[in-house]
Amino acid sequence: MFDEYFEVRLEKANKLREAGVNPFALRFLHGTRIPVGDALANLKLADDGAPEQGQVFAICGRVERLNNMGKSMFLHVSDETGRVQIHVKKNVAGDDGWLVAENLDYGDIIGVVGEAFRTRTGEITLAVSKLQILTKALRPMPIVKKETLEDGTEVVHGAFKDTETRYRKRYLDLNVNKDSMERFRVRTRLISFIRRTLDEKGFFEVETPMMHSIPGGAKAKPFITKHNALDMNLYLRIAPELFLKRLIVGGFEKVYEINRNFRNEGISTRHNPEFTMMELYEAYSDFYKIADLTEEIVAGAAEFVLGTTTVQYGEWKLDFKRPLKRAKYTDLFREYVGISFDNEAAVIEKAKAHELYSPKLEYEVIANELFEEFVEPRLINPTFVTHYPTAISPLAKRCDDNPDFVERFELFAAGMELANAFSELNDPVDQRGRFTKQVQSKDEEAPTEVDEDYLEALEYGMPPAGGLGVGIDRLTMVLTGCTSIRDVVLFPLLKKVEGAPAGGETKEAKE
């Protein structure tokens, strides 16, 4: 099949090569380039609003608009920091420069030297004195045009918005949709804020294994992989928890890790099979102190990243201003389920009525089904749910006044779990009992093996400690107003496409 765009652009590249111009230049030759945003910010304007004379800038970027008028042309050049218009004139550009200009296409990457001026229609523009092509784009970038109507409203033409292509070819999405790039900037700023906050508090960032011989630290189906030389199965970690706590045993008092976890479960707008979690553990702390720290991180992140603690999320307005609401699990249960948590008969009856009952499951698990069904979706504004049942919290420490409940909280916002924390169980006998109970349970996702090595570590003594896990993807979703996790993951997992994908992908053979 003849691909007009590819052939034409290759032809143009060859034409340049024949004239001695490398369409894939080694480097920008005409000075040190300045980011477009910096150039515009540094521009000195005279009283009449026109740039003062003699302000020459060297910039590099991608051609985003191209109006060729025969003997002169206007282009928009865009880099990561901004966009500026340039004006190339045939009599100024010289033979080589004009040859390059005439063979430019949308999406090409160029370098330019030019003096700032203001056009008749008022746009700041660089009058190009030197023009170099740095990279010829052989495929056409999607072209988005914006029209400003007389009443000031903006109409977008040709928006690049096919979700599948945006996910599969994220580089196009980032180039074309600046709001998409901004979302990932927010994500990165969020992570660096968390990192800086924890570093300043004396936390040590560590790296623990991603390949585990026994998956633990959460209840989830793991991915299985195989080490050939050792001839053994390994599991991609579902949580770093047990290794981080081994480090607390080892004498580190404040550790954290920000990295990927893998869960072999359903994919949805809130679940990507690999997701990023920040987990931290602090010796001599507890879940109350960790709740304060969580507030500091979450509220601080909102303020740092967005400049405000309020976020619009779908139809809801969320406010992360401290202090966040705290409510006991059983109180919320009574409020939204409408039954006291300890009224077992009524709870089971209601679970049966909503097809959440299974005779194989123990009472607290069934009750928690009701909690997930009736309470969690109602937790819109950020809320700490505290004091969970022990039976569904195998790694958390029991409350002194009631061993059926643990010192644990989860932070919810927009009906989504954002964080999970507890006073860490450090009694190895209690921990062994709970592990054993899990292994014996009929739950398919329960661990099949007791992590003896972890228990042995606890037996050497772990100081009382608080721990926290924060879902970075979900926190990013909330802070950016995204209702799909795929919009905050650069390359979300998608099925492999057999045959011709949406964007057309059969050009490799042409070279």
Added chain:
RNA sequence: GGGGGCGUAGCUCAGGGGUAGAGCAAUUGCCUUUUAAGCAAUAGGUCGAAAGUUCGAAUCUUUCCGCCCUCACCA
């Protein structure tokens, strides 16, 4: 896995049994302050894939592939 929606030109979309359409983009020509630049002409499609119904299928049916939403699943 169930239900619903979608897949047509590089991008955004229309067309719903009778030889494939528009805007932008592309090609050619004109145009040295344009900005969805303009004017004129031209080219571009296995209508996601396969099978079926039909004289005839982008259109109807079935299966498959992929994406989105939703339910289920999901510490």
